[in-house]
Amino acid sequence: MAKLSIPIFWRVRKHLYTLEGRKCLDCGRTHFPPKSSCPYCGSTKLIEYYPPKKGKLLVWTKLYETCDDRSAYRPIYIGLLQLGELRVVLPLTDIYDEGKLKPGIDVELVLRRYIEDGDTGLIYYGLKARPII
Amino acid sequence: MTSMYINGLGLLPIDRHYDKSLTQLALEASREALDSAGEYDIDTIVIASNYSTLLQRQSMLASLVAEELVPKGLQVFNVENGGASGLAAVHLGRALIKSGLSRNVLVIGVDKQSDYPQSIVNQTSLTQVNYEYHGVMGVSLASLYALSASLYLSKHQLNEEDLALWPVVMHENAVDVPHAQFKSKITVQNVLQSDYISAPIRVLHAHAQADGASAVLLSLNKKESTIATVEASHVISGKVEYELNEDPLHIKPVEKAVKSVLMQAGLDKNLIGLIEVLDMYSIGGPLLLESSGIIPKGETLKLLKEGRFRLGDSVAINLSGGTKGRGFIEGATGVYQIAETAAFLSGYRGYKQQSTDYALAIGVGGLSSVAAVVLVKRI
């Protein structure tokens, strides 16, 4: 039985594929996900901001308590990243050696599956980060 | 500053009540509150529930309860503000009385998590973040609290052992709380040996799946049954997205809400002698307490270790046992917090009593999406 919505993902697919955020022309801060007004100063003078593909890991965790629909991905590594001017929380992938996950390491963005709706439903794709070797 | 009177309390034991529905739990807590008040003339029901629509697939829960309590009909509201639902419901009740639209408001908090296995409960955690982005990515609320725990511990040169003390004290506090989910003690070793939920948060840092309902009768008029008063309250939104917080360790809406409540009451924070704080995943305790300005940054766990904040201290914190000892029942928790502060201020029905005039109930929805604070006073 399919459970994942089509439009919910379709509306934000470009943002998830590119991490398209916004930069405020008044206060200069950037944010993701993109909003209609600056979450810091409230200005509506915003332009698109695409962060660089590479950045740094600030802090990470590994999540065990997931729903069964993500049990193949457990534990899900998640990190707070600094990508250019943008700070963002993203899942991490290709973590084969947890010992290498230290604050400050370099990471790069890669396109991966976020979740698939069983064998018959939609697949949601989006960016994750992986440590740069 | 108008006082609202808490004239009745209902506190159901927090447990897996497989045999009772949401409505039945809500009614049981309601009747306890109404019986203790000797007051049945209510004109408003405000129900706080996070997941009735998602898990029990039930909308308009307040109407179901109203049907059996006040068949002729009354004002009904369903309030949802994440973990701050209960406190927001009390704030709404207070606003209705202040506006003159209500005189006797029954505020009920109820949620049931035991109707589904843990897998589904884990999935509901995705509603507590920006679902379109972080929900889709699988970044649940637990993982965000875990990121904060890591940041907090490294910033203040603390370790997992220091954080483990929090749930140990919470369990100790819950031993003599009749409605608490867990009334047994645990040790730091127990905590550190429990599995990770989201590193460094472990199973014994966090609440367990449960059901519960609590009710308070909020009134314009004082009565013989009055237990305590609500003096001030505030609800304010913050950032839903974790990364939009300037400092992830500072929950700005909590700072603002506490400031507002103290200002409304013209009260100095040092006069607060009792606090019930929503201590999600244990780290929520230090985060909210320090964001509120009541405890200096980085000090909570250190002071806890020194023996502070127990019953009888100048500030007693989470005598209920918090989310770990008493339990966390989503939207209902805020109402429990009000009932508990009222009970601990007054020694109601044999509850332990903290010698102070003022208590603060502090809650958040998500990690920083919304904060709600209520000031309760002894009569």
Added chain:
Amino acid sequence: MTNLFPESKTGIVGWGGYVPIYRIKLSEIVKMWGMQESLPQILNVEEKSVDNVDEDALTMGFEAARIALERARVNPSLINAVFFGTESKPYAVKPSATVIAEALGITPVTMASDLEFACRAASEALRASIGLVSSGMMKYALVIGSDTAQANPGDVLELTASSGAVAFIIGPREESAAYFEASYSYVTDTPDFWRRALSPYPLHGEGFTGEPAYFAHIVGAVKGLMEKTGLKPTDFDYAVFHQPNGRFPLKVAQKLGIPKEKVLQGLVTPRIGNTYNASALLGLAKILDQAKPGNRILVAPFGSGAGSDAYSIVVTDLVEEKRKNGTQLSFFIENKVNVSYSTYAKNRGLIKRIDGWSL
């Protein structure tokens, strides 16, 4: 000869390859299924690449395409075709090409489709793109070959079926790191290997996949190219063939009179296995990572069903500059982590499960 054919108006403006980080040693698979122990040596393959649980042909194709775009340095909106050659697409119906096109900013003014011809679908797309660009219908086209190759567990094919992706941006010769001198296709109805519509794994004709299929078609395509162009084996500096294992390319080179030294540089299968649609073309990507201006490369992909293409590609002065702008294939080949059969089985979805609880 240089400007004789329409192909020569076009070339490779950017290229990129991607291989997942994980590997499984063939000896692990041999042990698990009680296969003949000498098979890895016979096949001349040491280990094969394994996709992570959250990867698939689409995500790998995107990574390769991104590197190609970094080398091409073109405005994505000027790419007006995205072709995805694969036999392991995540959806049987719903193109993966559109997701990649959207993710790279190429949509909406573009052609896009997934192609199937076993291992040569991407190569077919390559020839079609050469046609689209040389005709002037569009300035650039993106061709991707990507597979998380399937094989019945316990079958000898499991020893080589691996995961990888390659991408090329085809554009004007003047902007290319290497241009196409000529190309040739040789296709017949020869069912040596197939996968029925609802079957998770393919079947193959064992020995039949050799002479009547692989060898006949590659030889047919290469000989046809040489006749068409007048080129001889000695005119080529490198020769890259479809590489289902580490032996067939050397054998077909011998049949064609091409010395094995010219083949070894483009032979990647011994290190990463057979990436199906990316098989020969990753060999080409590897050559472009090291070739010198003026080098001539013979490329002959093959796909079961069956067919082969042959290309004569000449490297230009732009290759060294473009090489620097993207991650080299050797980075993906050398940086690897070995996993056990159980991890491989989990990643490849070989472990039978039912849906649990979710709303």
